[in-house]
Amino acid sequence: MIDPGASAERTRLAWRRTGLSAAAVGLLAARPAIHPDAGARAWLIAALAMAAWVAMVALGYHRSRGLRARPPRPARRAIPVYAALAVALAALGGLVVML
Amino acid sequence: MTPPVNNQHVLGALRQWFDPEKQPTVGRTPDYRFSLANERTFLAWIRTGLALIAGGLACAQFLPPLPVEHLREVIAIALLLLGGVVALRAVDHWARTERAMRLGQELPGSKFPAILALAVAAGAVLLIVAVLIKAAE
Numbered sequence: 001m002i003d004p005g006a007s008a009e010r011t012r013l014a015w016r017r018t019g020l021s022a023a024a025v026g027l028l029a030a031r032p033a034i035h036p037d038a039g040a041r042a043w044l045i046a047a048l049a050m051a052a053w054v055a056m057v058a059l060g061y062h063r064s065r066g067l068r069a070r071p072p073r074p075a076r077r078a079i080p081v082y083a084a085l086a087v088a089l090a091a092l093g094g095l096v097v098m099l
Numbered sequence: 100m101t102p103p104v105n106n107q108h109v110l111g112a113l114r115q116w117f118d119p120e121k122q123p124t125v126g127r128t129p130d131y132r133f134s135l136a137n138e139r140t141f142l143a144w145i146r147t148g149l150a151l152i153a154g155g156l157a158c159a160q161f162l163p164p165l166p167v168e169h170l171r172e173v174i175a176i177a178l179l180l181l182g183g184v185v186a187l188r189a190v191d192h193w194a195r196t197e198r199a200m201r202l203g204q205e206l207p208g209s210k211f212p213a214i215l216a217l218a219v220a221a222g223a224v225l226l227i228v229a230v231l232i233k234a235a236e
Contacts, residue, residue, distance in 0.1 A: 004132070005132060007131075007132045007135040007136065008135060010135075010139065011135045011138055011139050011142075014138075014139045014142040014143070015142060017146070018142045018145055018146050018149070021145075021146045021149040021150065021153075022149055024149070024153050025149050025152050025153045025156065028153055028156035028157060028160065029156060031156075031160060032160075067135075071131050072131050072135065074128075074131075074134060075134070075138050076117075077117055079116075079138070079141055079190060079193055080116045080117050080190050080194075082145065083141075083145060083186045083187060083189055083190040086145055086148055086149060086152070086182075086183075086186040087183045087186050087187060089149070089152055090148075090152045090155075090179045090180070090182045090183035090186070091183070093152050093155055093156045093159075093175075093179045093182075094176060094179050096156060096159065096160075097155070097156075097159040097172055097175045097176055097179070098172075
């Protein structure tokens, strides 16, 4: 099927690069846990950050499948949930800074 | 008298975030290319927010302790807060744009990019001043 302007494909790639940005944030939030004498709190934060990142990538993947349909399915709930996960990463970052 | 109205307004906005198509059922479905463009704009804002969050985390982890006590942590928290606000604003703007497109109205304007630009510029100026003071000592 034709996709004039390749808008579905461009949107799919936008989801992918946003997932990559989230990976950078997740790794930075998990970094304190790599320290040799990291405590349980650092590990917990790292686990939560990785979970948020996995959820974001999974949402992006799910959305990519919706974008493959013809015509592409509307985004709906994926968008507020994605933003909420980004805010959760910011909150985890706050914990990293405070602890 | 105003609080109920405000509450309703907030709830309505939240519902609109989660389902701009149904809240309320208005207008007609726009050309999907317009919706996808709106979605890409949302994602670009999310990346902006994530970059601010990454900057905050990098500040906290890679800067040496600054001469002013806790300044490093204050900068990091400010960047993290800014990143969170950018992400929330991104959904709100996405939902309002989606609704405007369904109703065939003018797309919502926003002062937010200008405010964000001013905030980032102010931060840069502060850092330049700090670097100059450090160099003069």
